[in-house]
Amino acid sequence: MNNPLHFFSALLLGTVLLTASCKEERKLPIYGVRDTKEVAKADGFTVDTIYQTIPDFKFLNQDSVMITNDQFKDKIYVADFFFTSCTSICPIMHKNMKTLFQDFKSNPDVMFLSHTIDFKYDKPSVLKKYAQKLDVYDPKWQFVYGPKDSIYTIAEKSYLVAVQVDSNDREGYVHQGFLVLIDKDRRIRGAYDGTNPEQVEQLRKDIPVLLDEYKK
Amino acid sequence: MRKLTILFLTILIFSGMFYSCQTAETIQQDAYYVNGRDLYINHCQNCHGTKGEGLGELIPPLTDSVFMKTNKQKLACYIKNGVSEKLTVHGKVYEGKMEPLNLATIDLAQVIVYITNGFGHQQGMYTTEQVTTDLGNCK
Numbered sequence: 001m002n003n004p005l006h007f008f009s010a011l012l013l014g015t016v017l018l019t020a021s022c023k024e025e026r027k028l029p030i031y032g033v034r035d036t037k038e039v040a041k042a043d044g045f046t047v048d049t050i051y052q053t054i055p056d057f058k059f060l061n062q063d064s065v066m067i068t069n070d071q072f073k074d075k076i077y078v079a080d081f082f083f084t085s086c087t088s089i090c091p092i093m094h095k096n097m098k099t100l101f102q103d104f105k106s107n108p109d110v111m112f113l114s115h116t117i118d119f120k121y122d123k124p125s126v127l128k129k130y131a132q133k134l135d136v137y138d139p140k141w142q143f144v145y146g147p148k149d150s151i152y153t154i155a156e157k158s159y160l161v162a163v164q165v166d167s168n169d170r171e172g173y174v175h176q177g178f179l180v181l182i183d184k185d186r187r188i189r190g191a192y193d194g195t196n197p198e199q200v201e202q203l204r205k206d207i208p209v210l211l212d213e214y215k216k
Numbered sequence: 217m218r219k220l221t222i223l224f225l226t227i228l229i230f231s232g233m234f235y236s237c238q239t240a241e242t243i244q245q246d247a248y249y250v251n252g253r254d255l256y257i258n259h260c261q262n263c264h265g266t267k268g269e270g271l272g273e274l275i276p277p278l279t280d281s282v283f284m285k286t287n288k289q290k291l292a293c294y295i296k297n298g299v300s301e302k303l304t305v306h307g308k309v310y311e312g313k314m315e316p317l318n319l320a321t322i323d324l325a326q327v328i329v330y331i332t333n334g335f336g337h338q339q340g341m342y343t344t345e346q347v348t349t350d351l352g353n354c355k
Contacts, residue, residue, distance in 0.1 A: 087315050091263040091271050098272075133273035133312075170315070195262075 028181070028210055031188040032160070053186035054158050059115070059144035059151075062128040067142060069186070076210050077111040078203070079180045080194060081155050081163050083118035084130045089177040093194035094134060097179060100204060101136055109211060112141040115155065117163045117173050119148040160188065179203060183210055245329060245341045252330025255323055260331075268335035274312055276305040279335045288332060288339065292324050292347050293354035321347045 032052025038045045054069070061067045078100065082090040097112065104110040116122035122130075127143040148165075155163045155175075163175040181190040181203065190206055192199040256264075263275045270277035278284065283305050284291075298316035302309055319327065325344045332339035 085313070087263055089262070091275060095265070095271050130274070135272045 025212070026209055027213065028183075028189040028206055031191070051185075051187045052158075054182055054188075055154070057146075057150065057154055059146040060124050061145075062124055062131050062137070062143040064124040067144065071142065072111055072113070072182075074184055075109055075111045076184055076189075076207070077113050077182050078207075079113045079115070079159055079182060080178065081115050081117050081151075081159075081161050081175050083116050083171075083173055084122050084126055085118065086171055086173070088171065089175075089195050093177045093179070096194055096197065096200040098134060098136055100179075100200070100207075101138075101141055103204060104207060105138075105140065107211075109214075110140075110207060112136075114141070114143045115151050116143065116145050117151060117155070117175055119145070119151065160191065181206060181210065184214055241341055245333075248326045248329040248341070249333055251323075252326035252328070253334070255319070255327040256330050256334075259317055259319070260327070268331065270305075273308060273310065276303055276308075276310040278331050280305045281337055284332055284337055285339065288328075288342075289350050289353065291328050291331070292350045295319060295324060295327065296351065297354060321351075324351075 030051050034052065035050040037048045037050050039048050056069055058066055058068050078097065080093060080097065082093065084090075094114075097114075101112055116127060122145055124145055127145060128137070131137040131141065131143050152163055155161045159178075159180045161176050161178050161180065163173070165172065166174045177194045178191045179194040179200070180188060181192070183189045189210055190203065192203040194200060264270055264278055265275075268278035270279075283303075287294075294314065295317055296319060299314040302311045304310075321344050324347045325342055328342045328347070331337075332342065
């Protein structure tokens with residue numbers, strides 16, 4: 001280390017290596033209410049975290065087929081709530097969601113799930129027509145119809161999206177335009193405003209990050 | 217070379233004069249266009265898109281010049297009363313509904329100036345008098 005140049009280059013190299021090794025992989029947070037559970041182990045007790053998960057569901061899809069969580073087994077998926085006659089936030093939401101659908105079309109691990117909140121009008125046949133016209137009629141993007149109770153409960157309790165019937169509103173329903181990202185363990189990993197292009201771009205970046213978690 | 221420069225400068229001055237002598241009507245049309253764009257962003261863009269591109273086969277685009285020209289007299293009715301008839305745009309049939317949008321006459325004129333002069337169209341001015349006439353002929 002007589003030559004100061006050598007010393008500095010060694011220092012530089014060391015710093016670079018150190019920062020590179022310290023760089024942690026980005027991981028998406030886990031949302032929802034948490035609970036803890038004590039688990040018995042050989043040497044006493046340990047505490048496990050119980051995360052909030054999407055419960056079992058059963059809805060009719062655009063082909064009038066009853067689908068359940070099994071459809072989304074070992075998939076991550078993007079869920080939202082809409083109705084076909086909505087002209088406020090839904091068109092822009094689905095326009096953005098369609099770009100995501102096209103980007104991840106070839107990835108078998110990614111799916112999309114749109115729930116209608118118009119339980120009076122949006123029967124499966126209406127949903128099928130809607131999907132065809134949006135040019136996303138594909139098993140990868142499920143459009144589901146269910147009774148008011150189950151759809152509204154799963155929206156508010158599980159996906160944490162506010163929806164309600166509002167007779168004062170011109171279209172009869174009000175709802176939030178979130179795109180909710182669900183992982184393979186049914187946990188919420190993100191909620192993005194589907195009408196906001198920046199947040200949709202964030203979701204586009206977050207989907208591969210979430211997929212990476214399952215690669216190991 | 218000097219001659220060329222002089223020629224160039226003369227052309228520049230004349231074209232400058234020409235453009236600064238815009239008629240009162242073009243100035244009004246520009247004002248309508250700018251206000252119409254704000255109205256479009258607030259009321260129409262969510263469905264019809266920033267470039268008037270529409271959405272799949274659900275929402276028709278506003279880029280069909282032939283449609284916009286032949287249906288110009290109906291545009292005010294479409295916007296104010298909504299649409300429930302089938303429309304053929306760019307050769308595709310759209311059967312979705314458009315909700316009525318209760319705009320004032322001046323707003324209708326402005327937004328129509330915007331959509332018939334933006335998105336690649338050039339149909340010129342559309343006055344409030346024309347709006348009143350066209351609304352009287354709504355079906």
